[in-house]
Amino acid sequence: MDDYYEPWTYDYENLTAAPLGDDVPTAPPRSLVDGRPTAVTGGPNWDDDLGGGPAHLAGDPVLRKVSDDVRLEYENAFMFYLPRICEHCLNPSCVAACPSGAIYKRIEDGIVLVDQDRCRGWRMCVSGCPYKKIYFNHRTGKAEKCTFCYPRIEAGEPTVCSETCVGRLRYLGVILYDPDLVGEAASVEDDRDLYRAQLGCFLDPDDPDVAAAAEASGVPHDWITAARRSPVHALINRYRVALPLHPEYRTMPMVWYIPPLSPIVDALAGTGNDGEDAGNLFGAIDSLRIPVSYLAELFTAGDPEPVRDSLRRLAAMRAHMRRANLGEPEDPGIARSVGMDTAEMQRMYRLLALAKYEERYVIPTAYSAASGTGGDGCGCSLDTPGGPGMMPDGSSADAFHAPPKPPPQAAEPVHAAGPGGDDPPGRPRRVNLLNWNGHGRPDGLFPPRPQEET
Amino acid sequence: MKHLNITLWGVLPYLVLLLFVAGSAWRYRYDRFGITTRSSQLHESRLLRVASPLFHVGLLLVVGGHVIGLVVPESLTERLMIPESAYRANALAVGGTAGLAAVAGLAVLVWRRLRTRAVRISSRPSDRALYPVLAVVLVAGLVATLAGSRSGDYDYRLGVSVWFRSLFALDPDVTAMSDAPLTFQIHTLAGMALFALWPFSRLMHAFAAPVGYLVRPYVVYRSRGSRVDPGPGSGNGGRSGSARAAGRPAAASHAFDGQRRG
Ligand code: HEM
Numbered sequence: 001m002d003d004y005y006e007p008w009t010y011d012y013e014n015l016t017a018a019p020l021g022d023d024v025p026t027a028p029p030r031s032l033v034d035g036r037p038t039a040v041t042g043g044p045n046w047d048d049d050l051g052g053g054p055a056h057l058a059g060d061p062v063l064r065k066v067s068d069d070v071r072l073e074y075e076n077a078f079m080f081y082l083p084r085i086c087e088h089c090l091n092p093s094c095v096a097a098c099p100s101g102a103i104y105k106r107i108e109d110g111i112v113l114v115d116q117d118r119c120r121g122w123r124m125c126v127s128g129c130p131y132k133k134i135y136f137n138h139r140t141g142k143a144e145k146c147t148f149c150y151p152r153i154e155a156g157e158p159t160v161c162s163e164t165c166v167g168r169l170r171y172l173g174v175i176l177y178d179p180d181l182v183g184e185a186a187s188v189e190d191d192r193d194l195y196r197a198q199l200g201c202f203l204d205p206d207d208p209d210v211a212a213a214a215e216a217s218g219v220p221h222d223w224i225t226a227a228r229r230s231p232v233h234a235l236i237n238r239y240r241v242a243l244p245l246h247p248e249y250r251t252m253p254m255v256w257y258i259p260p261l262s263p264i265v266d267a268l269a270g271t272g273n274d275g276e277d278a279g280n281l282f283g284a285i286d287s288l289r290i291p292v293s294y295l296a297e298l299f300t301a302g303d304p305e306p307v308r309d310s311l312r313r314l315a316a317m318r319a320h321m322r323r324a325n326l327g328e329p330e331d332p333g334i335a336r337s338v339g340m341d342t343a344e345m346q347r348m349y350r351l352l353a354l355a356k357y358e359e360r361y362v363i364p365t366a367y368s369a370a371s372g373t374g375g376d377g378c379g380c381s382l383d384t385p386g387g388p389g390m391m392p393d394g395s396s397a398d399a400f401h402a403p404p405k406p407p408p409q410a411a412e413p414v415h416a417a418g419p420g421g422d423d424p425p426g427r428p429r430r431v432n433l434l435n436w437n438g439h440g441r442p443d444g445l446f447p448p449r450p451q452e453e454t
Numbered sequence: 455m456k457h458l459n460i461t462l463w464g465v466l467p468y469l470v471l472l473l474f475v476a477g478s479a480w481r482y483r484y485d486r487f488g489i490t491t492r493s494s495q496l497h498e499s500r501l502l503r504v505a506s507p508l509f510h511v512g513l514l515l516v517v518g519g520h521v522i523g524l525v526v527p528e529s530l531t532e533r534l535m536i537p538e539s540a541y542r543a544n545a546l547a548v549g550g551t552a553g554l555a556a557v558a559g560l561a562v563l564v565w566r567r568l569r570t571r572a573v574r575i576s577s578r579p580s581d582r583a584l585y586p587v588l589a590v591v592l593v594a595g596l597v598a599t600l601a602g603s604r605s606g607d608y609d610y611r612l613g614v615s616v617w618f619r620s621l622f623a624l625d626p627d628v629t630a631m632s633d634a635p636l637t638f639q640i641h642t643l644a645g646m647a648l649f650a651l652w653p654f655s656r657l658m659h660a661f662a663a664p665v666g667y668l669v670r671p672y673v674v675y676r677s678r679g680s681r682v683d684p685g686p687g688s689g690n691g692g693r694s695g696s697a698r699a700a701g702r703p704a705a706a707s708h709a710f711d712g713q714r715r716g
């Protein structure tokens with residue numbers, strides 16, 4: 001707990017319950033762990049912006065590896081944010097570390113989830129995840145993690161973090177990959193080869209052979225078409241601007257990042273150069289405020305080339321679009337200098353700058369093909385009339401916006417619950433005996449009495 | 455007295471066994487979410503790091519000793535030409551040390567549970583019942599082991615063990631137990647209380663010992679549709695054929711190129 005911070009709340013009651021006096025009552029902080037008055041000394045995002053600078057810069061492990069002397073002058077500082085969520089790795093070490101087998105990677109969509117009913121609180125996943133993305137709930141004694149908003153994803157909706165990002169920075173899409181290659185790719189000798197090794201696991205959905213193989217192994221057709229339109233596939237494989245975070249952890253992370261072009265244009269303009277000129281921009285990449293070597297430690301295990309390539313593409317796009325906006329003649333040389341053509345450049349610009357909702361999030365809805373143990377060809381039993389996938393009003397298309405129901409369970413035709421009963425008969429309800437005060441009959445403790453069953 | 459003896463050593467064990475089995479089954483079926491070690495590491499880790507392994511290792515050895523002591527009849531060790539004195543010396547050395555370790559570990563665990571406010575507050579009523587019982591079991595057992603071996607007057611393998619085995623023959627030998635010294639009786643009674651508490655406390659976590667981990671594949675794949683299979687612990691699915699040719703994680707890519715817009 002001391003390594004994190006003690007959760008706290010404020011004693012708001014004091015605001016209204018304090019006796020009349022000369023002083024305005026305050027709401028003093030109270031620890032949420034033991035209820036005592038506490039002094040707030042840390043919290044979520046406590047160190048954001050410059051807050052933790054002096055204390056944490058010295059401990060920055062990436063900075064330690066970087067040889068450039070990074071200037072820490074505060075008046076020159078600008079903020080560079082790195083939002084981190086669970087990477088839903090291809091080779092998830094949290095899954096491998098779980099003694100109970102409670103954490104699993106879903107076959108259909110690769111989302112890594114904790115089965116709360118199987119977690120026994122061994123806490124190996126907490127130390128097992130190099131991204132520190134598993135949390136221990138000290139009230140329930142269970143591990144919790146990002147769920148990739150799987151109920152939303154199943155309904156074809158983006159995750160909440162993506163949808164609500166005001167910068168519209170997040171993109172979601174399908175990537176096809178070959179799971180048989182993952183083990184090999186994760187064990188290449190040199191850390192710096194990991195980025196390319198992971199690229200090697202990804203499959204090209206436009207390749208008819210890949211599409212056929214995917215379909216043969218049960219990937220629904222709309223997933224393959226979604227993979228073709230996937231913005232993530234474009235950013236990772238086509239334009240090669242997105243890079244994995246800390247590939248040297250060898251878990252094959254699946255949340256990729258586009259490295260930032262720090263504010264160089266103004267800096268260049270300040271020195272009397274044309275800040276938007278491609279040549280000048282390229283030259284400036286190596287003297288970015290955030291050194292390329294620092295970014296390389298973040299995204300490519302220290303190999304500066306992919307980072308430089310990505311930044312050059314972004315810089316080229318910038319120069320290209322300036323010409324277009326000023327009505328100057330197109331200079332195909334700019335695109336060519338980074339290995340693209342002008343049409344591609346336009347498309348990349350569209351995706352990064354203009355893309356609307358449907359282009360940023362290409363999410364096929366819950367797979368209609370056989371899921372689970374049912375074997376093939378059984379369709380989606382959840383959507384049969386009265387099945388658990390059906391909402392009370394009978395429309396499953398807009399299932400997501402319907403009132404919450406118990407999660408649909410399995411390809412198993414459970415018959416609709418009787419009127420008023422949410423639980424299909426026969427499905428065990430959970431009762432936590434430890435919360436039972438010993439009086440009466442808690443709901444679900446015993447199977448319903450016959451007369452209650454109607 | 456006779457009736458009391460029959461109740462304690464002839465009837466109670468079966469009631470406890472029933473409660474233990476039925477309670478565990480019920481808990482497994484209706485409250486799987488509640489089965490956890492409920493670790494308090496987050497609240498206090500310095501003492502826990504030492505005490506918990508001390509307690510558990512000691513305890514596991516003690517449990518092993520019980521299996522040998524209660525299940526293996528004296529006639530068998532005699533047939534194997536293990537002299538009684540060697541058996542006793544071994545039981546005292548290993549069992550006594552393990553018992554001491556378990557008691558010492560438990561003492562520290564209880565101490566931190568009472569003295570660390572956050573740990574105390576996170577304790578549940580079941581803990582309040584569990585720790586005293588656990589302490590009585592361990593201390594009585596340790597006293598019986600140490601005292602018994604010193605005077606050497608009571609051979610539990612001809613008394614308590616006989617009773618224990620007779621329980622499973624459905625023909626409880628009540629006198630074998632009622633003749634035992636008081637420490638043994640207390641130990642056994644508290645032990646029964648422990649088993650009765652088992653399904654309703656954190657002790658359920660002992661059933662979750664992750665043996666399946668030894669044999670399962672590293673990465674567990676599971677289909678969206680598959681229900682939790684009733685087998686405890688180990689992962690199902692595994693690196694199975696279904697994930698063969700082309701998996702399909704929805705990947706997220708974040709671009710945080712905010713300043714390009716600003
Ligand atoms: C065979 C396997 C067992 C394993 C793997 C195991 C593992 C664990 C773990 C991981 C904890 C959590 C420690 C923490 O972080 O707070 C714990 C706590 C505990 N275990 Fe076990 N345990 C086992 C058997 C037992 C048995 C047989 C008993 C008692 C009869 C027992 C009694 C306890 C108690 C009382 C605690 C709470 C300690 C405290 O926080 O005060 N365990 N165990």
Ligand code: SF4
Nearest residue numbers: 086087089093094129
């Ligand atoms: S980032 Fe951590 S929690 Fe998420 S899948 Fe990878 S190892 Fe598991």
